[in-house]
Amino acid sequence: MSGADRRARLVAALNETGLDGVYVTTLVNVRYLTGFTGSNGSLLVPRDGPAVFFTDGRYRDQADHELPDVEHVIARDLSGEAAARMTGDTWALETHTASVDTHARLSHLVDGPALVSAGRLVESLREVKDEAEVAALRSACDISTRALEGLLDGRLVGRTERVVARDLENRMFELGAEAIAFETILASGANTAIPHHAPSDRVLGDGELLKIDFGARVDGYHADCTRTVVLGRADDWQREIYSAVRASQAAGLETLREGVPVADANAAARASLDSAGWLHAFTTGLGHGVGLEIHEDPFVAASHTGKLTSRNVLTMEPGIYVPGHGGVRIEDTVLVTRGAPEVLTTMTKDLLEIG
C-alpha cells in the first residue's frame, strides 16, 4: 500500500466525521502517510483536495525524492504555512502529541475553522499493517532471530554484559539491520530481575540466567524479541520460573486471533501466571503493538476495550522478576490472523543451557 492509499484511508475516515481535514504533526504519522524519513515535517490532509507536506530547507532534496507525489512547501514556520491553508468549518489536530504552545499558536493563526481533537486517528490506521509493513517487520524479526542464534552458538561466560550486547548488535547490522530497534537490554545473574536493565560491565558467570531483549530495525520497522537462557546447567528454581513464563506466554499467544478482545489476551496470560503462583512477580505490561514505533497501539491491557484484527502486529511478553535473585522474560513479535498467530521471531523457546 502506497502513501497515497494510506492517505485515502485517512480521508475515508474523515468523511465519516464531517471534519474538513486533519493537520498531522506527529512525525511517525507523517512518515506513515508519506514515506518521509526526516526529522521535521507535517502534513495537511483536507477531506476534499490533495494533501500538502511541510518541511524545512534541510529536507528540500529529500522531500523531492521521498514524496514525488505530494505538494511540498519548504518553510521555517510549518504551522504558519499550514494554518493559512485550513479552510472550512472544522479541522482536527493531533492533540495527544501536539504541544499546548503549538496548539495556541495554531488557534491564533487559523482564520475561521474551529480546531478539535483528531484523537488517535492515524494511530488506529497504523494498527492494521499492510503488505509492505508486514514484509519489513518479517525481515526485522528474521534478522533478529538469526543474530541471536549466532550469538548463542558462541561462548558467553567470562564476557561482560556490554560486550555481549555489542556482539549481538553487530550481528544484526551484518545481517542487514539499518539500526537497532532500541537500546539492547541484556542482563545476567541477579540483574535479570530488573525488567529494563542496561548492559553493564558485569561478567557473565556459569550457572546464571541471561536475559536478552533486543531487535533489529528495517525500513523504519522494529522487531522486539526476548529470550532467557541459562549459562551452564539450569537449577530447579530457574526451570520453575522458566516453565511458568513459557506457559503464560503460550496461553497469551493462544488467544491472539481476529475478533478476540485485547483484554482477553491480557487475562489469559495473567491467569496462567496466577495458577502457577507467580502473578505477584510480574510487574510490566503484557504486550504492545510494534511497527514504525517500538511501542504503539494496541497495548495489551485489561483496560483495552477493542478487539484484535487480522494484520495487527504485537508482542506477548510475560515475565517473572524476583528482586535481588533473578528473572525470566519470553517475548515474541507476532502477526495476528484469522487463525493461529504467526510468530515472526522464530527463535526456539525451549530452555537453552549454553556455554
Added chain:
Amino acid sequence: MSGADRRARLVAALNETGLDGVYVTTLVNVRYLTGFTGSNGSLLVPRDGPAVFFTDGRYRDQADHELPDVEHVIARDLSGEAAARMTGDTWALETHTASVDTHARLSHLVDGPALVSAGRLVESLREVKDEAEVAALRSACDISTRALEGLLDGRLVGRTERVVARDLENRMFELGAEAIAFETILASGANTAIPHHAPSDRVLGDGELLKIDFGARVDGYHADCTRTVVLGRADDWQREIYSAVRASQAAGLETLREGVPVADANAAARASLDSAGWLHAFTTGLGHGVGLEIHEDPFVAASHTGKLTSRNVLTMEPGIYVPGHGGVRIEDTVLVTRGAPEVLTTMTKDLLEIG
C-alpha cells in the same frame, strides 16, 4: 552539582516569578533535575517544600537507586497524582512539550490553582553546564576524537559507507561510549552534498570527499563532531570549498565567548562564507547547544536575542553543499569561557588526504 543543587536553582527561579511551583513533564528535564534515566517520570517542584517524583511500577527499584533523596510516588496515572498535590494560586506547566490532552486533563483535575506556562525554564538552566556535565561532555568528545583518529589511520577506499560507519561506532563503544549520540551521518562522493545523509552501500572511491558527522554518548551527554577528508589527493575545487568552510568555522569560533550575542556568532560565520562567495551553498543552521540532548538551547541563529555565557556548550558547523557534486562540513563541540572557547572535539582540522 547534584540534583538537589539543580532543583535549588529552579526554586530560586520560581521565587522570582511568584509561581507556587512547576510540574516538570519533559523527560530530559526530569533527568536533569533528579538523575532519573528511565522512560516515564515527572517531577513536581513546589516553591515551598520538597520535590515529588512520579513514575510507574517498572521503575520502582531504579527510582530507589537513582533518586534516594527525593520522595517518589509509584502510580499509573502520574498526572492525577501530581494534580492532587498542586496547592496555592498558580502552577506552571511545560507547555512547549506537554500535549494538549495532558494539559486538558490536568486543568480538569487541578482543584484551585491557575495553570500557566513555565516557558523554557528548565532548558534555560540547562544552558549553563556544571562541572559534572562538562566532565561527561569532555569524555564523550574525547572518545569521539580518538575513535575517528583510529578510523582514519586505516584504509577506507573500497569499503561501503555503511561498513565504515559501523567501524567508527564500534571504536566509540570500545573506548567506553554508552551509546552513539545519534545515527552516524557518513557520506562519500556526491552524497557529501546531502547535509544529513544516511550511510548507504555506496563504495568509497579514490579522490572523493568523505564527510563524517558523529559522536559518542557518555552518562547521557552527547558529543557532536564533523570532519571532512579527501580519499587520496585533493583537487582544486575540494581545496577551495574546504578552505572556505574552515575559515568560516574559525570566524565563528572566534566569537564564542562570554558576553557575545549569539546572533553575532551566526553573523561572523556567515560573513566569512559570503566573502568567499559560498554563502548560497550553506543551507543548515550554524550551531546548537549540546548536553543531555543532541540539539538543545541555545540555537545559533540570527533570531536569537541572548548572549553567550561561560559554560555554554555548543557546536559551530558551517558547510558548503553543492547538489549532485559534493560538500564539506566542519563541526566542533566547544565550551564557552571568558576567553577563547575550549574546543572539546580536538581532532585536527587540517585537510587530510588519506587512503
